[in-house]
Amino acid sequence: MQLIWFRQDLRIQDHAALWHATRSGNCVALVILSPEQWQQHDDSPAKQIFYLRQLETLKSQLHQLNIPLLTKHIPLWKDVPHEMLQLCQRLGIDAVHANIEIGVNELKRDAQMQEKLEKHQIPFELYHDQTIFPVGSICNKSNQPYQVFSAFKKRCYELLSIGLPQCYPAVAKQEKIELNLESENTKISALTYMQSSASDQLQQLWPVTEDYALNILNHFVDSKIQQYQQERDFPDLNSTSRLSAYLNIGTVSIRQCLQAVFRKQNGHFHIDNAGQQTWLDELLWREFYQHILYQFPAVSKHQPFKSNTQKVQWRNAEQDLHAWQQGQTGIPIVDAGMRQMLQTGWMHNRVRMITAMFLTKNLLIDWRLGEKWFMQHLIDGNLAANNGGWQWCASTGTDAVPYFRIFNPITQSQKFDPNGDYIRTWVPELAHLDAKKIHDPYAYPQVRKLNYPRAIVDLSLSRKRAIEAFKAI
Ligand SMILES: Cc1cc2nc3c(=O)[nH]c(=O)nc-3n(C[C@H](O)[C@H](O)[C@H](O)COP(=O)(O)OP(=O)(O)OC[C@H]3O[C@@H](n4cnc5c(N)ncnc54)[C@H](O)[C@@H]3O)c2cc1C
The missing domain is CATH 1.10.579.10 (DNA Cyclobutane Dipyrimidine Photolyase, subunit A, domain 3)
Incomplete structure (x- = not known):
């Protein structure tokens, strides 16, 4: 049995870890709920509620694929490796699959997990998924990370022109599996702030579901991207994509965004208009800062870069x-x-x-x-x-x-x-x-x-x- 651990990647389409896990055998999915850790990271209640709402929809999508989803409350990440090992042993897990997260605490947690699981011959497979290019892979001629956006962007353009990253194929429905997860499960709705009035208000402003996020992307690319360069700086115009919240918890993937940008060019990297280029550059700013965080982790420890x-x-x-x-x-x-x-x-x-x-x-x-x-x-x-x-x-x-x-x-x-x-x-x-x-x-x-x-x-x-x-x- 394979365990697919969802983190900031709550979707079933174009999902590296899910695709690899399902190719290795029958799967059970896991999400670890750590509100205490999220609070330490200053994650806003709005973001936490948004995440939990999307999680409810992921659960029913996985259900369609006969993949049961286990949601487990582990307040702090320091306890994750130990609890995960026990869980894997109880469920008879052969391997754990997840997408790489690049924050310092996330990397530390995963390194501890890897050590712990591998001592018990349970491989912990990590996949590149959150960024266009694997973090750490974009370097200058002296093999150093770029510190200036324009040079970083130029290198990204070169690589994209060789070929755009392709989306992963859809995952097939698996055979029904008999697993009693009742005693392991923490109900998502048990987290109290899900019932707050803020939650109702956010629900209207920020609908969830993967289809909804993809519709925003498609609508933006079909009807707004052309004017993006001229209009994006005017805050009263609804002229930007408003995808950031969805990209952030992985309701939509960065590869899906790139493929949508170049759909009219049949998936070839060919810049057609200024709007398209400007939006691509914004996606590359996102990329740049993720690579910086990975290469210079001091910035996330309250240190200035300079x-x-x-x-x-x-x-x-x-x-x-x-x-x-x-x-x-x-x-x-x-x-x-x-x-x-x-x-x-x-x-x-x-x-x-x-x-x-x-x-x-x-x-x-x-x-x-x-x-x-x-x-x-x-x-x-x-x-x-x-x-x-x-x-x-x-x-x-x-x-x-x-x-x-x-x-x-x-x-x-x-x-x-x-x-x-x-x-x-x-x-x-x-x-x-x-x-x-x-x-x-x-x-x-x-x-x-x-x-x-x-x-x-x-x-x-x-x-x-x-x-x-x-x-x-
Ligand atoms: C002080 C400050 C704080 C910010 N904090 C965040 C944050 O916490 N989370 C966040 O996602 N963005 C942050 N941004 C970047 C940017 O403001 C938002 O990504 C953008 O406003 C989101 O709206 P949109 O999805 O309509 O963007 P669009 O204009 O449609 O851009 C598309 C996507 O590109 C990415 N992007 C765009 N601009 C930037 C940028 N300057 N830096 C990095 N990525 C970018 C986002 O993922 C965005 O969804 C911050 C910018 C500033 C100046």
């Missing part, structure tokens, strides 16, 4: 941090973004950049506090992408924005939300203001009596302060 930026004197400013977290900074575009995230679990990429730069530069508050807050609230919270995004904005990361190129949030707002519609949606106190005043209401003497705070910081002075703080190191 070690000298460890010396930046960040401000200890509780009140300012709180105002930023709650969307009460008095800078409308910043507040709109922070409130969008609190209410929906998602924030538009342009606004993620604006809010992150405002925190780290104008408020000169440590990027790690912002990174943590985002993880605790995003439905698509992903260690590699979040860390990469934060370190980019804070000018502490690989290929980050230079410290003196600081976005002015008002100018950004005027440029990317010209009618103010995005602000109107998330900051209803300002909804009555016209397209000019809404970006910076108190700059207009005729605007009075707003139920909205004044800016907590002077943008011009705080910009200078940030530049000085970076110059000092």
